[in-house]
Amino acid sequence: MLDLTYTAPTPKVISGAKHDWELVIGMEIHAQVSSNAKLFSGASTAFGAEPNSNVAFVDAAMPGMLPVINEFCVEQAVRTGLGLKAVINLTSAFDRKNYFYPDLPQGYQISQLYHPIVGEGEVLVEMGPGVARRVRIERIHLEQDAGKSIHDMDPTLSFVDFNRTGVALMEIVSRPDIRGPEEAAAYVTKLRQILRYLGTCDGNMQNGNLRADVNVSVCRPGQYEKYQQTQDFSHLGTRCEIKNMNSMRFIQQAIEYEARRQIAILEDGGEVVQETRLYDPDKGETRSMRSKEEAHDYRYFPDPDLLPLEIEQAWVDHIRETMPELPDAKKARFMGDFGLTDYDANVLTAELDAAAFFEAVAQGRDGKQAANWVINELFGRLNKEGKSIAESPVTTAQLGGVLDLIAKGDISGKMAKDLFEILWTDGGDPAEIAAARGMKQVTDTGAIEAAVDEIIAANPAQVEKAKQNPKLAGWFTGQVLKATGGKANPAVVNELVAKKLGL
């Protein structure tokens, strides 16, 4: 396999009124686990159901109800840990995080503060060809999601739906290794891609299945390197946490705004207060969530309803053996086996469906050509019509058939595009359609030669010019193609024209 090496990107620098500043960012990603049932109850996790219909008595925290863990959710967390090259803790335990809120009927969230199921790992975040940030993962823990409150259905009441209450979440906590808004967005994108490859979270940000809390601080250039050498946080600035964002654009805007806010305070001689803030996309600013300050005393303690979670190494090994190929490995393989460029390999591995489609088309064919057709013709057309790859009217076999006709020299590039268009709208077998519609480029030298002779004989003046300036030979090729109705193989025509003109 191709071994890709990377250099680290340069951190973003923001010029304040007085000095330059750098950003230090750590993220907590809440990823909803893909499962049928909830973490501790047998109620469904399906999105969009009638309010309070996917709720068991356990989720509603009825007295006497006890949580029973969903083994598949544990497996998904382990799989995610393995996907992030992380340490899997064979013993982990659940704690109660206590706070009151209407969408939390238990009055506490079952989480894993002291003994998370997954320990340290890493994510490689590419910022360009050969440039990538290695973001360290501190831990992943399993916890319950909260319900949903709706505030706009009544002027004086909030409406609460417990359907999401108790759905399993993975909280993926990074180290403060991210150095700018773009890196933050790229990190979330990469994490989302890995989770989707693993099938452990669908990554649907619109539905809130992937949400980010972002810790932002600023420091003077040079301070961050001191932190990395010593892992001593005192070299860094005071951080603020921006809660609950579910859009890449908002994440970037919020970080940018928050960094500038902190810089303004510091350059004014003030101090940044460590606090939780919310991003308001309408105003483009972050504001303090003062109401949550006191609630931050969570009084964690081990959940007495749940024994420690002990898993066996053999089980972890079994999960490891059934891991799918991950984005980094797939990209390296596409570059190595199919000779793709870094850019094409990134585009084709972004989504699993697209990668599989490409691979089916490229198998046994020219990989670069397959990549061009999948990216330019197919993706271009899909984007234009707002379709996903799963909805593509052209199958891998059909596109492969088109490429085979090109490879055999049967059809020209222009014909291939026409043929693709026909397959898109009418379907059918590429070879049969090409035959039925007379799409066949003439490679028979005899026929082309006759056409070339004819054109040369009819244009003595052009022949003289072309002999002076060989670049003008292209004119003859164009005339021959025209005369043959576009069916002559351009490569063959070029060759013959050059030969006949004695170039």
Next chain:
Amino acid sequence: MSIDIDTARKVAKLARIRVEEPDLPALAGELSGILTFMEQLNEVDVTGVEPMTSVTPMRLKRRADVVTDGNIQAQILANAPDAREGFFAVPKVVE
């Protein structure tokens, strides 16, 4: 460790338990008593002793990932002081 009246007041508030001001000193005293007892336990040397999580060796019970519950909206909402259109209705909470 002793619990002062302010801490007792804060803990009561966090636990959403109303404690009248005159009751706080006694409560603080009781909480301090409990903590003092726990501190006494700390004197026992438990070096090398695994924490006991259950009386008999037991493995955390697990469930298969199958939907076996739910679709009991009426029962879930039965005790709600106010429910409308399938939702619990509570006094407005907006961040």
